[in-house]
Every structure is written in structure tokens, then in C-alpha cells.
Amino acid sequence: MKREMAVAALLVLSGCGSVRGVGDMGVVIERATGSVEVVESTGGTVLARVEGLGDMSHASLVYSRDARYAFVFGRDGGLTKVDLLSGQIVNRIIQAGNSIGGSISQDGRLVAVANYEPGGVKIFDAQTLELVADIPALSASGKPSKVVGLADVPGQKFVFSLFDADEIWLADVQDPAKPVIRKFTDVGSKPYDALVSQNGRYYIAGLFGEDGFALVDLWKPDAGVKRILPDYGRGEKRQSVFKMPHLRGWALTDEYAFLPAMGRHEVLVVNRSDWKEVKRIPVHSQPVFAMAQPDGRQVWVNFAHPESGKVQVIDTMTMKVVKTLSPGPGVMHMEFTPRGEQAWLSVRDLDRVEVYSTRSLERVGSLSARKPSGIFFTSRAHRIGL
Amino acid sequence: MKREMAVAALLVLSGCGSVRGVGDMGVVIERATGSVEVVESTGGTVLARVEGLGDMSHASLVYSRDARYAFVFGRDGGLTKVDLLSGQIVNRIIQAGNSIGGSISQDGRLVAVANYEPGGVKIFDAQTLELVADIPALSASGKPSKVVGLADVPGQKFVFSLFDADEIWLADVQDPAKPVIRKFTDVGSKPYDALVSQNGRYYIAGLFGEDGFALVDLWKPDAGVKRILPDYGRGEKRQSVFKMPHLRGWALTDEYAFLPAMGRHEVLVVNRSDWKEVKRIPVHSQPVFAMAQPDGRQVWVNFAHPESGKVQVIDTMTMKVVKTLSPGPGVMHMEFTPRGEQAWLSVRDLDRVEVYSTRSLERVGSLSARKPSGIFFTSRAHRIGL
Numbered sequence: 001m002k003r004e005m006a007v008a009a010l011l012v013l014s015g016c017g018s019v020r021g022v023g024d025m026g027v028v029i030e031r032a033t034g035s036v037e038v039v040e041s042t043g044g045t046v047l048a049r050v051e052g053l054g055d056m057s058h059a060s061l062v063y064s065r066d067a068r069y070a071f072v073f074g075r076d077g078g079l080t081k082v083d084l085l086s087g088q089i090v091n092r093i094i095q096a097g098n099s100i101g102g103s104i105s106q107d108g109r110l111v112a113v114a115n116y117e118p119g120g121v122k123i124f125d126a127q128t129l130e131l132v133a134d135i136p137a138l139s140a141s142g143k144p145s146k147v148v149g150l151a152d153v154p155g156q157k158f159v160f161s162l163f164d165a166d167e168i169w170l171a172d173v174q175d176p177a178k179p180v181i182r183k184f185t186d187v188g189s190k191p192y193d194a195l196v197s198q199n200g201r202y203y204i205a206g207l208f209g210e211d212g213f214a215l216v217d218l219w220k221p222d223a224g225v226k227r228i229l230p231d232y233g234r235g236e237k238r239q240s241v242f243k244m245p246h247l248r249g250w251a252l253t254d255e256y257a258f259l260p261a262m263g264r265h266e267v268l269v270v271n272r273s274d275w276k277e278v279k280r281i282p283v284h285s286q287p288v289f290a291m292a293q294p295d296g297r298q299v300w301v302n303f304a305h306p307e308s309g310k311v312q313v314i315d316t317m318t319m320k321v322v323k324t325l326s327p328g329p330g331v332m333h334m335e336f337t338p339r340g341e342q343a344w345l346s347v348r349d350l351d352r353v354e355v356y357s358t359r360s361l362e363r364v365g366s367l368s369a370r371k372p373s374g375i376f377f378t379s380r381a382h383r384i385g386l
Numbered sequence: 387m388k389r390e391m392a393v394a395a396l397l398v399l400s401g402c403g404s405v406r407g408v409g410d411m412g413v414v415i416e417r418a419t420g421s422v423e424v425v426e427s428t429g430g431t432v433l434a435r436v437e438g439l440g441d442m443s444h445a446s447l448v449y450s451r452d453a454r455y456a457f458v459f460g461r462d463g464g465l466t467k468v469d470l471l472s473g474q475i476v477n478r479i480i481q482a483g484n485s486i487g488g489s490i491s492q493d494g495r496l497v498a499v500a501n502y503e504p505g506g507v508k509i510f511d512a513q514t515l516e517l518v519a520d521i522p523a524l525s526a527s528g529k530p531s532k533v534v535g536l537a538d539v540p541g542q543k544f545v546f547s548l549f550d551a552d553e554i555w556l557a558d559v560q561d562p563a564k565p566v567i568r569k570f571t572d573v574g575s576k577p578y579d580a581l582v583s584q585n586g587r588y589y590i591a592g593l594f595g596e597d598g599f600a601l602v603d604l605w606k607p608d609a610g611v612k613r614i615l616p617d618y619g620r621g622e623k624r625q626s627v628f629k630m631p632h633l634r635g636w637a638l639t640d641e642y643a644f645l646p647a648m649g650r651h652e653v654l655v656v657n658r659s660d661w662k663e664v665k666r667i668p669v670h671s672q673p674v675f676a677m678a679q680p681d682g683r684q685v686w687v688n689f690a691h692p693e694s695g696k697v698q699v700i701d702t703m704t705m706k707v708v709k710t711l712s713p714g715p716g717v718m719h720m721e722f723t724p725r726g727e728q729a730w731l732s733v734r735d736l737d738r739v740e741v742y743s744t745r746s747l748e749r750v751g752s753l754s755a756r757k758p759s760g761i762f763f764t765s766r767a768h769r770i771g772l
Contacts, residue, residue, distance in 0.1 A: 017405045019471055021454025023767045024494075042451055042494065065428055065724070067453075068407025085405055106727045108410075108428065154681040154726055155745055174745075198584075199640065199682045219683065219703055254585065254640075254658070272640070273659070295540040295770060296585045297605065317605055338451075338768030340540055341492045359541055359560075381409045382724030382765040384680060 017085030022067045025084050025378050026335070028346065028353055029072075031056045032371035036072065038084050041337050041344070041377065044355055044365040048087030054078040054094075060101045060374055063381035064126060065108030070376070071126070073102040073113055081129060084378070091129045095122050103152045103386060110176055112158050114150035121147055121160060123176055132176045139165030140185070149194025149205055149247070151385050153218055161191035161205045168194075168205060168216060168225065187214040187225045195247040196385030204228075206247050206262065213259065215275060228275040232261065232268055243304035246289050248386075253296035253316050260287035260301070267301060269319060279319050284310050289333065292316070293358055294340035302331045302345075311345060313361060323361045327354045332372065338379035346372035403471030408453045411470050412721070412763035414732065414739055415458075416756040417442045422458065423755050424470050427723050427730070427763065430741055430751040434473030440464040440480075446487045446760055449767035450512060451494030456762070457512070459488040459499055467515060470764070477515045481508050489538045489772060496562055498544050500536035507533055507546060509562055518562045525551030526571070535580025535591050535633070537771050539604055547577035547591045554580075554591060554602055554611065573600040573611045581633040582771025590614075592633050592648065599645065601661060614661040618647065618654055629690035632675050634772075639682035639702050646673035646687070653687060655705060665705050670696050675719065678702070679744055680726035688717045688731075697731060699747060709747045713740045718758065724765035732758035 025047070028037040034056050038048040053059075055076035062071050069090070072080045077096035082089055097117035104111050104126065110133075111124045123133035137145040137160075145164035153159050156174045161167070168187050172180040189209025196203050203216045212230040217223060240263065251258035256278065257270040267290050269279040285307030292299050299314040311325040311334070330348030337344070342364065343356045348371050355365030380386055411433070414423040420442050424434040439445075441462035448457050455476070458466045463482035468475055483503035490497050490512065496519075497510045509519040523531040523546075531550035539545050542560045547553070554573050558566040575595025582589050589602045598616040603609060626649065637644035642664065643656040653676050655665040671693030678685050685700040697711040697720070716734030723730070728750065729742045734757050741751030766772055 019403045019405055021450065021452030021471070022407045022409060023449070023453025023764065024451045040452075063409070064407065065410045066407030066426075067409025085407070106725045152725075154679075154683065156727065197640075199680070201640065201681070201683075254583075254587065293540075294585070295587070297540065297587075339492045339538075339770050341542065378409065379765075379768040382768060384725050 017083060017087075020085060022084055022378050025067075027061060027070050027072075027082070027084070027376050028367075028369050028372045029056050029059045029061075029374040030370040031059065031348075031373040035370065036070070036082065037367075037369050037372075038087055039353070039367060041342065044367060046367055046369070050082050050087055050089060052089060053080045053082075053092075056373070058100065058373075061376050062102060062104040062111070062386055063376075063378055064104070065381055067378040067381040071102065071104065071111050073099055075099065077115070077117075079111070079113060079124065079129060093124075093129050095124070095131075100146070100148055101150060103150050103158055105152055105158070105173060106154055106156050106384075110173055112150060112152075112173075114147040114160055116146045119144040119146050119164075121150065121158070121171070123173060123179075133173065133179055135171060135179055135181070137162045137165065137169070139167065148192055151194065151196045151203070153196060153200040153203070154384060159194075159196070159203050159216075159218070161187070161194055163190055163192060163208075166190065168203065168214065170216075170218065170221065182221060184216060184225045188212060188227060192244055193247045195252075197252050198384065200384040204247065204257070204259075206245065206259075208244070208262070226275065229259075229268060229270060229277055232277060232280075243286070243288055245287055248289075251290040251292040251299050253292055256316065258290045258292065258299045258314065258316070260290045267299070267314065281314060281319055281321070283312050283321065284324060291334050291336070293336050293343070294338065298322070298358065300334050300343055302334060308332070325356070325361065327356075327363075328352065333374045335375035335377055338377060344375050346375050348372060403469060403473075406471060408470055408764050410764075411453075412761060413447060413456050413458075413468070413470070414753075414755050414758050415442050415445045415447075415760040417445065417734075417759040418757040421756065422456075422468065423753075423758075424473055425739070425753060427728065430753060432753055432755070436468050436473055436475060438475060439466045439468075439478075442759070444486065444759075447762050448488060448490040448497070448772055449762075449764055450490070451767055453764040453767040457488065457490065457497050459485055461485065463501070463503075465497070465499055465510065465515060479510075479515050481510070481517075486532070486534055487536060489536050489544055491538055491544070491559060492540055492542050492770075496559055498536060498538075498559075500533040500546055502532045505530040505532050505550075507536060507544065507557070509559060509565075519559065519565055521557060521565055521567070523548045523551065523555070525553065534578055537580065537582045537589070539582060539586040539589070540770060545580075545582070545589050545602075545604070547573070547580055549576055549578060549594075552576065554589065554600065556602075556604070556607065568607060570602060570611050574598060574613060578630055579633045581638075583638050584770065586770040590633065590643070590645075592631065592645075594630070594648070612661065615645075615654060615656060615663055618663060618666075629672070629674055631673055634675075637676040637678040637685050639678055642702065644676045644678065644685045644700065644702070646676045653685070653700065667700060667705055667707065669698050669707065670710060677720050677722070679722055679729070680724065684708070684744065686720050686729055688720060694718070711742070711747065713742075713749075714738065719760045721761035721763055724763060730761050732761050734758060
């Protein structure tokens with residue numbers, strides 16, 4: 001009987017998952033092998049590996065509102081629902097030819113995916129992954145567009161940018177069968193990525209076709225799009241862009257936004273009260289991510305190839321680089337523990353995730369991972385604007 | 387064998403808890419019966435009741451970093467660790483004669499409790515509830531003080547106020563055996579409660595012995611304490627205070643703080659750039675909590691007895707009351723779902739928790755609870771300043 005019970009218990013555990021708080025868990029993308037690692041940040045350990053997720057280059061994910069399931073967006077159009085507690089795939093669909101990230105609605109019922117090919121946004125039931133809405137992203141002239149910078153905002157809405165149509169759309173999906181779309185046109189040339197402020201109020205899209213950023217105050221949509229930092233590269237020869245900077249760093253402190261400049265060795269600092277440039281902070285190379293710690297006290301910056309072995313930490317009060325770290329070749333992504341005591345860095349070419357203390361800026365831990373890229377903790381389940 | 391397996395599975399489930407994501411769970415304090423309810427906000431249901439927690443008047447709680455365990459602070463000095471997944475008490479100690487809330491350190495290893503009797507702060511190991519530090523709160527003259535407004539702030543620190551000594555202390559507990567304490571003296575008369583801004587930078591204590599609030603910028607501790615709103619009641623006869631307002635509403639938007647006035651039918655609006663008064667919003671009665679939605683778009687206000695049957699919703703852009711709700715007699719507390727689509731209100735005298743949509747301001751759900759007071763969702767595990 002004892003042995004049977006142990007077997008049964010094991011079955012329960014392996015079949016249904018383990019009994020565990022998901023609050024300190026996370027997922028690391030292993031881009032080369034189509035797999036993810038399930039990790040936890042209390043002890044800093046790997047709990048499971050999940051395979052079979054397809055092309056995971058540039059993969060990202062969002063979490064269900066109970067933080068148990070990750071919805072992983074692959075480059076191949078795959079949408080995979082992973083159960084962190086069982087370490088298994090519970091559902092997987094190929095929803096497009098090429099996709100670039102997604103989002104989950106405020107109420108957790110809808111998962112939206114931004115597509116390159118065929119463009120547009122598809123919306124799925126988070127429970128079943130059944131398609132509930134399909135929003136083709138057509139410009140005024142009827143041309144389909146790649147969609148980028150998709151994020152959820154309060155009031156059961158999604159916001160996203162049309163790279164090929166120079167538009168930003170705000171979709172109210174309260175009734176997912178009939179999305180109500182508000183379009184902002186002529187926002188600037190080729191919006192390539194975007195970020196949303198922590199409270200969901202401001203949407204800032206980076207422009208690839210010109211200098212500057214497009215800003216929408218979603219509390220005042222009638223005011224339209226405001227162009228910010230239009231002059232930051234004016235009259236200066238643009239360098240080759242080795243890698244498009246990512247804006248999803250939410251490097252917004254109370255007073256300032258810290259934005260990675262495109263093709264320049266600078267982080268741009270913008271005053272949030274008037275959205276004017278305050279300063280350009282010289283950094284090691286072309287920044288990819290500029291990410292503020294949860295307390296906003298420091299901003300961490302990683303860099304494009306071939307300088308991707310360095311990370312710089314900026315003090316947001318003095319606006320100076322306070323330390324240059326050398327975690328190892330190929331630092332792809334950074335993620336802070338929810339309350340900010342640690343920064344986790346994926347160091348692709350070391351096959352490791354390196355853990356740093358944000359207080360001492362020393363390495364305090366290390367995990368094994370195969371060619372890690374994105375790192376995503378479950379506290380994202382509770383955040384606006386992802 | 388099948389039956390044995392079912393029994394074994396049941397044992398596993400009941401002994402170790404259920405396999406479930408804790409991200410959408412929460413706890414409701416049932417103050418009259420020394421019990422708590424474990425709830426979930428996806429379906430809006432009660433999952434379990436846990437009894438035997440002692441005197442739960444004014445009880446509050448914080449969560450472990452995996453969000454599985456609640457540390458419940460009772461008025462009788464009880465500190466109870468509740469497992470949300472098993473619905474059981476896993477540990478309980480009586481750590482003082484009378485306590486008033488607590489906090490958990492940035493790294494999740496330490497639980498601190500603020501005590502009235504005998505005063506001071508005690509710090510416990512979050513795993514075992516063993517005492518690891520005892521900080522008596524003695525004024526310069528050696529007089530013990532009640533401690534209020536205890537919160538965690540970044541860098542493994544706790545901040546709290548000494549009601550009887552007019553001081554604010556910042557304790558660095560990196561080495562819990564040797565807390566390093568920085569004292570701010572003469573902060574104003576009788577600090578009675580406090581809030582911390584979302585990023586952990588600003589600590590604002592309300593003053594009971596005089597008008598105004600004491601503010602510490604924790605990024606610039608050398609600048610000392612700044613007194614704000616010193617004139618808000620000057621020259622006006624103070625009304626009887628039916629209930630001390632609570633400041634733990636974090637009604638901080640990007641630009642403004644919304645603070646419940648003491649003994650007045652007003653919510654005070656302060657500009658966060660210079661901490662000067664912008665406006666006083668007239669409200670129904672004496673406010674108790676003024677709480678901002680996660681998106682900062684609306685602030686919800688409840689009131690002291692005998693007007694505790696009403697809740698008012700303030701639009702933070704127009705700074706006007708947009709709706710007065712009548713959820714029922716004895717609205718004790720309000721809590722927003724993590725991304726803000728719902729507000730949960732505990733309506734003590736109805737024995738119910740009423741759920742409202744923040745979009746429609748209509749009631750969308752209702753749960754049974756015995757004389758509910760505080761409501762706490764697990765997303766608090768990831769917040770700074772609790």
C-alpha cells in the first residue's frame with residue numbers, strides 16, 4: 001500500500017504538476033533548441049526544461065492571470081501554452097507565418113499576437129487558444145502591414161503599431177467579436193517597437209524611418225500623437241544599426257524616460273513632464289535594452305554585437321555610468337526579480353544565466369541554460385502594458 | 387487499486403495542497419471570527435476558510451516571495467503563516483502584546499512586525515518564524531514608542547515611524563543580526579501611519595498631533611525630513627476624528643498624491659514635483675482610504691462610521707467625484723485586481739465582498755464572507771513598500 005501510494009502521489013505530481021507557489025518562478029527562452037527552462041528565483045535553480053516550441057529566435061511570452069501558464073510567441077507564428085507547474089506544453093498552435101510577440105488582455109481572457117506575415121493581430125481565447133478575433137492591419141490604401149509594439153492597456157484594450165503604414169491603433173476588445181478600433185495616422189516613419197508606461201497611460205513608439213519617437217497619451221486620445229526627440233540625430237551621420245534597439249525596457253522613473261538611441265552610443269534621457277531631451281548619456285556601444293530596476297534607482301544597458309559582452313549600469317540620479325560589467329559574451333536580455341534585489345542576465349555564448357545583486361553589482365548566482373535569450377518572471381502576470 | 391490511488395491522490399492534495407497557480411489568489415480577513423478566507427479573482431470564488439488566527443481586528447498581511455504563504459499580523463501580537471494552497475496554518479507565534487502590521491524584506495527572507503506593546507520592531511525568519519532581530523524603539527530620552535507605518539524599501543531595508551517619539555527610522559537589515567539604523571528626528575507630532583511610493587523612493591507619514599505630513603526622500607536621506615501640507619487645517623476648527631485615516635492606499639499617480647484628510651470631508655491633492663497642495667476635493671464624509679487603481683485613472687474613497695456605506699470614485703484627471711456607490715453598510719477595505727479591471731470591496735455588515743468593474747462602475751460579482759475587513763491579493767508579493 002505504501003508503495004502504491006508513493007506511485008499514485010508521483011502520478012499526481014507528474015500528471016497535474018507540483019504543489020508550489022508560482023510567484024517566484026520564471027521562464028528562460030533557449031533560442032537555439034526550441035525549448036524553455038522553468039526556473040525559480042528564491043534558490044536560483046532550474047526546475048524543468050520544456051521542449052518542442054519551434055523557432056524561438058526573438059521569442060517572448062506573457063503569463064495567465066494565475067501566473068501558472070506562459071503563452072510563448074515564437075518567430076515561426078507558433079503560440080504555445082506552457083504549464084509551469086507540470087513543466088509541460090498544454091496546447092500549441094501555428095497561428096501565422098511569422099510573428100513578433102504578443103500580449104494578454106487586462107482580464108486575462110484574451111491573448112493577442114502581432115504578426116509580420118501576413119501582418120495584423122490575431123486574438124485567441126486564453127483557455128482554449130481558439131481564434132476569437134482577427135484584425136487585419138491595412139493602411140488607408142489597403143496595404144497590409146507588419147504589426148509591432150503590441151501591448152495591453154487598461155480598459156480591456158490593446159495598442160499596437162503598423163510598421164508599414166505609419167499608424168498606431170488602439171483596439172477596444174470588450175466585445176472580442178467586435179473590436180472597436182481607433183486609428184492614429186501619420187505617426188512618423190516606420191514605428192519599429194514601443195513601450196507603455198507602468199500605469200498604461202503613455203505609449204511610446206520608436207521610429208526607424210526618421211529620428212525621434214511617437215507618443216500617445218491614452219488618457220487624452222483626442223490630442224493625437226505627439227512627436228518627441230525629433231532632433232536627436234539631426235545633422236549627424238547615422239551609424240549602421242547592428243541590432244534594432246528594444247523599447248520594452250520600461251526605463252521610466254518618476255521623472256525621466258531612459259531610451260536606447262538607434263545606431264548611437266547613447267542612452268537618451270527625456271523629462272516626463274514635457275517629454276523634452278534632458279541629456280544624452282554616453283555608453284559603451286549601441287544599446288539594445290535600457291531597463292530600469294523596479295525601484296527606478298539604476299538603469300541597466302546591454303549592447304549590440306560585437307560589444308554584447310558588456311553591461312553598463314547607470315545611476316538615474318546622477319545620470320552617469322557607475323559600473324561596467326563583463327558577464328560574458330552575448331548578453332541577450334536582462335530581467336529583475338519582482339522587487340528588484342537581483343538582475344538576471346542571459347549570457348548566450350556561455351550557456352548560462354548570471355545573477356547579479358543590484359545592491360553590490362556583484363555576481364551572486366549562476367544557472368545553466370542552452371543559448372539563453374529572453375528571461376521572464378511570473379510577476380509580469382500582474383503588470384500593465386506588456 | 388484505482389480506489390487506493392484516488393485516496394492517495396486525495397491525501398496528496400489535502401496534505402500538500404492543491405496544484406494551482408497562486409497568481410490570482412487572495413485572502414480576506416474575517417475580523418470577528420479570527421479566520422480568513424482564501425479567494426480567487428478569475429472566477430470570483432471562495433476556495434477555503436482558515437480558522438484559529440486570534441484577534442483579527444485591524445489585521446493585515448504580506449506574502450512570501452513565491453506568493454504561496456500569507457504572513458498575517460493580528461492585533462493580539464499573533465503572527466500566523468497561512469499556506470494558501472493547502473488552506474492551513476503552517477506556523478503561528480505570539481510575538482508581542484499588541485501589534486499593528488508588518489512587512490517582508492526585499493529578498494523575502496525576513497518578516498518584520500511593528501508593535502504597540504511593548505513597542506519596537508521584531509524581525510523573524512520567513513521560513514521558520516524564529517526571531518532574528520529585536521529593535522526596541524526608544525526615543526532619545528529612552529522612552530519606548532509604539533511603532534507605526536512599517537514598510538520595506540529597496541536595498542533590504544525597513545522604514546517605520548515612532549508614534550510617541552516623533553521619529554522615522556530607516557533600518558538596513560542586510561545583516562539581520564546587526565541592523566544599521568538611521569534616525570530622522572523631530573519629524574512632526576505623532577506620526578500615525580505612512581505610505582511608500584510605488585518605487586520605494588518616498589516615505590510619507592501622516593501626523594496626528596499637528597496638521598500636515600512628513601516626507602522623506604530615501605534617495606536623498608541627507609536632505610532629512612520635509613514637512614508637506616503644513617497649513618491644510620490651519621485656523622479651522624478640527625472635527626472629531628471618527629476613525630484614523632489609512633495612508634496605505636498608495637494613491638499616487640504620475641503627477642499627484644491623493645491623501646485622505648484627517649477629520650475633514652476632503653481628499654487632499656498634492657503635486658508630486660514640489661509636494662505642494664493643488665486642490666482639496668470635497669467628498670461625502672471623513673475619508674478612511676483613498677486608493678488609486680493600478681492605472682492611476684481613478685481613486686476610490688471609503689468613509690468612517692456612520693457614513694461607511696458609501697464609496698466615492700474620483701477621476702484623477704478632472705479631480706472630481708464621478709460616482710457615488712452604495713455597496714452596503716460597513717465598507718471596510720478596497721483592493722484592486724492586479725491589473726485593475728475590478729475593485730473588491732469588503733462590506734462588513736452584509737457579510738459580503740462585492741466586486742465592481744472599474745470600467746462600468748457596476749457590480750459584477752459577490753462573495754460570501756463573515757464580517758470581512760482587509761482584502762489582499764497575492765500580487766502584493768511583488769510590490770515594493772508594503
